[in-house]
Amino acid sequence: MPVLDEKLTTIYDEVLRRNPGETEFHQAVHEVLDSLGPVVAKHPQYTDAAVINRLCEPERQIIFRVPWVDDKGKVQLNRGFRVEFNSALGPYKGGLRFHPSVYLGIVKFLGFEQIFKNSLTGMPIGGGKGGSDFDPKGRSDGEIMRFCQAFMTELYRHIGEYTDVPAGDIGVGGREIGYLFGQHKRITNRYESGVLTGKGLTWGGSQVRTEATGYGTVFFTHEILKARDESFDGRDVIVSGSGNVAIYAIEKVHQLGGRVVAASDSGGYVHDPSGIDLELLKDVKNGRRERISTYATESGATFVPTGKGSVWSVKADIALPCATQNELNGHDARTLIDNGVKIVAEGANMPCTPDAVRLFGESGVTFAPGKAANAGGVATSALEMQQNASRDSWSFEHTEQRLEKIMRGIHDRCLETSEEYGAPGNYTVGANIAGFIQVADAMLAQGVI
Ligand code: NDP
Numbered sequence: 001m002p003v004l005d006e007k008l009t010t011i012y013d014e015v016l017r018r019n020p021g022e023t024e025f026h027q028a029v030h031e032v033l034d035s036l037g038p039v040v041a042k043h044p045q046y047t048d049a050a051v052i053n054r055l056c057e058p059e060r061q062i063i064f065r066v067p068w069v070d071d072k073g074k075v076q077l078n079r080g081f082r083v084e085f086n087s088a089l090g091p092y093k094g095g096l097r098f099h100p101s102v103y104l105g106i107v108k109f110l111g112f113e114q115i116f117k118n119s120l121t122g123m124p125i126g127g128g129k130g131g132s133d134f135d136p137k138g139r140s141d142g143e144i145m146r147f148c149q150a151f152m153t154e155l156y157r158h159i160g161e162y163t164d165v166p167a168g169d170i171g172v173g174g175r176e177i178g179y180l181f182g183q184h185k186r187i188t189n190r191y192e193s194g195v196l197t198g199k200g201l202t203w204g205g206s207q208v209r210t211e212a213t214g215y216g217t218v219f220f221t222h223e224i225l226k227a228r229d230e231s232f233d234g235r236d237v238i239v240s241g242s243g244n245v246a247i248y249a250i251e252k253v254h255q256l257g258g259r260v261v262a263a264s265d266s267g268g269y270v271h272d273p274s275g276i277d278l279e280l281l282k283d284v285k286n287g288r289r290e291r292i293s294t295y296a297t298e299s300g301a302t303f304v305p306t307g308k309g310s311v312w313s314v315k316a317d318i319a320l321p322c323a324t325q326n327e328l329n330g331h332d333a334r335t336l337i338d339n340g341v342k343i344v345a346e347g348a349n350m351p352c353t354p355d356a357v358r359l360f361g362e363s364g365v366t367f368a369p370g371k372a373a374n375a376g377g378v379a380t381s382a383l384e385m386q387q388n389a390s391r392d393s394w395s396f397e398h399t400e401q402r403l404e405k406i407m408r409g410i411h412d413r414c415l416e417t418s419e420e421y422g423a424p425g426n427y428t429v430g431a432n433i434a435g436f437i438q439v440a441d442a443m444l445a446q447g448v449i
Helices: 006-018 023-033 037-042 051-055 104-120 141-158 174-188 209-227 244-255 278-287 292-299 330-338 354-362 376-389 396-420 427-445
Strands: 060-069 075-086 092-098 127-132 164-167 236-240 259-265 268-271 302-305 318-321 343-345 366-368
Touching: 006 023, 006 037, 006 051, 023 104, 023 354, 023 427, 037 427, 051 427, 060 104, 060 141, 075 092, 075 104, 075 141, 075 164, 092 104, 092 174, 092 376, 104 127, 104 376, 104 396, 104 427, 127 141, 127 164, 141 174, 164 376, 209 244, 209 318, 209 343, 209 366, 209 376, 209 396, 236 244, 244 259, 244 278, 244 318, 259 292, 268 292, 278 292, 292 302, 330 354, 354 366, 366 427, 376 396, 396 427
Parallel strands: 092 127, 092 164, 236 259, 236 318, 318 343, 343 366
Antiparallel strands: 060 075, 075 127, 259 268, 268 302
16 A cells, blocks of 8 residues: 555554454545645644544444344344444434445444545535444345344434434345334334435435435546546446446446446356346346346346456446445456556445556546545435425436536536646545545534544
């Protein structure tokens, strides 16, 4: 990893000492600190008031036991987390992830990223994240419901419209938000719409929230293309994953004239040179909840199982990693570059390793970090909160226009900030600095708390 300046090195060493073994969290902190050298040189007040040190320490970390009963009547045990990272700009806001890999270090990396992402949206939301090591794969609907109820039975005492507003992430979609909301309502006896986002359209949800992260990532990529007088027309695109973010990224690429030629899940990837058949993919993944290999069987596309090849070996102009952290390493980046990729935009959170990001930079590939490119999901969650607060509900077209405008705003702010701080066109530097300054100024104004 690149060397930080002296003050930032001291801060980073302290983060390593306080948070042993949390490698993803270390990676996320290092990536932000790496951009802040010119900021601390220009604005000593941020280091004088220990703003960066405070930003790296969550305001509150909650870890709890989640016992529940499976279909065979056996008691199962999981661990739940909610990290309330920073509330300088508004109530904590960020998703819940249910995946067996979840531990405190993952939740903290995601919560830390969320602070800057939420700041970039320009909306009044702080940063937080949560989840559980529960594995939803292969669980019945009844088991999912009982797990969600057990999870909310502890979480409810920590959240609220003015405190902390969770949403979905890996393993938590509309079904899970429904069960979580139902249990919150039951145990609090309050129909508090603003306590969760990602709700169903008939009970407080927002149009476009389901599509928002994937659509937003593609809107952001479209802005990059427009800035060079280019478009999606005739472009081949790889989208990794086939979950919520991936599916709607594919949809928007197709609507804008591009062609997605590969997608994946943890079992492997499909290569469909004529373009992914999105209706079939939605049916396989969302309707039948089956594996992506089924898509290949039914469409005639090529399926390559995990371990036998990588989705990043497919030739494309644009790559949108939309599955999970560190899914695209230096080797994958090299393959993409050799195959002529021009733009990589992160739909997932931190899917590219530091090595990969460095190689993209050195090879002139435009790289858009997740905290900017995938901010459309949380931005639309904030629009859902606005609608809940005013007991209103907006049309699909109106909400999508708002989303597109927000993504354009984030894109422009990243570019302008990258120029102001001497790294023109570097979206990572632009996103980190623009996201940081807004939070840091709010923290300074609010005193030492
Ligand atoms: P989903 O659970 O809907 O989909 C995740 C997809 O990624 C699935 O296809 C899954 O495959 C695949 N995947 C997960 N883990 C791995 C792995 N270790 N190796 C390979 N593939 C894997 O999650 P989302 O689409 O909601 O989230 C995807 C990413 O986007 C995450 O990084 C998330 O933090 C980020 N994000 C999501 C937002 C949202 O609004 N949902 C907002 C902003 C960011 P399988 O089914 O086989 O596990």
